[in-house]
Amino acid sequence: MRDILAKAALVQLVIFDVDGVLTDGRLYLSSDGSEMKAFHVRDGHGIKMLLAVGVEVALISAGRNTVAVERRMSDLGIRHAYLGVQDKLAAFDSLRTQLALEHERIAYVGDDLIDLPVMTRVGLAIAVADADPFVKRHAHWQTANRGGRGAVRDVCELLLEAHGQLDSQRARYL
Numbered sequence: 379m380r381d382i383l384a385k386a387a388l389v390q391l392v393i394f395d396v397d398g399v400l401t402d403g404r405l406y407l408s409s410d411g412s413e414m415k416a417f418h419v420r421d422g423h424g425i426k427m428l429l430a431v432g433v434e435v436a437l438i439s440a441g442r443n444t445v446a447v448e449r450r451m452s453d454l455g456i457r458h459a460y461l462g463v464q465d466k467l468a469a470f471d472s473l474r475t476q477l478a479l480e481h482e483r484i485a486y487v488g489d490d491l492i493d494l495p496v497m498t499r500v501g502l503a504i505a506v507a508d509a510d511p512f513v514k515r516h517a518h519w520q521t522a523n524r525g526g527r528g529a530v531r532d533v534c535e536l537l538l539e540a541h542g543q544l545d546s547q548r549a550r551y552l
Contacts, residue, residue, distance in 0.1 A: 382519045385502040386540030389433065390483045393470070393496070394530060396439035396447055396461070398489035399506055402526030415446045418526055424534030425454050431543045434477065437461065438469045440492055467495040487533050488513060489525050504533055 397403050400421065406414040425435050436458035437451065451459055458477075460469035474484065482501030486493065489509040497503035497516055505517035506529040514520055521532035538544040 383540045386537050388482050389485045389502055389537055391434040391479055392485040393436045393438055395488045395493055396437055397441045398525040399487050413444050417450050418528055421530035422454050424531040427547045428534050429455055436473055438466050470496045
């Protein structure tokens with residue numbers, strides 16, 4: 379665990395996949411063709427705590443750009459998003475260049491094969507608990523919770539702990 383905390387202490391940007399990470403991966407399609415997604419509120423609060431201590435948060439998703447995802451991003455204060463992209467690695471390279479960050483300063487959280495090109499290039503690759511087994515084999519760390527069910531909060535608390543900020547963020551509520 380010390381090795382993981384050492385990697386996490388370097389992280390200045392965490393990138394999340396959307397479907398299967400921020401959500402449970404299921405798509406809810408209504409009869410009129412609109413799409414709905416369910417997000418976990420504790421995951422959202424974890425993101426807000428990370429942003430409060432200066433860790434940048436971004437999304438890279440191959441899924442469709444939906445109103446639900448855009449609204450959730452806005453509600454949480456996420457400023458960096460690449461939605462509906464087919465080449466996650468190109469989006470990653472663009473974001474990394476824009477923020478002028480080295481690979482070891484970036485964490486990526488994924489669940490499926492399409493996430494591997496980015497996961498294999500970051501300083502801290504994280505798979506959610508219910509990720510594809512092949513993806514898990516390429517991750518440095520795995521969350522205790524499943525995607526859309528607290529996995530993002532697991533990541534946020536790991537990063538907060540590594541940055542020495544978890545206790546102070548929790549103390550705000552006492």
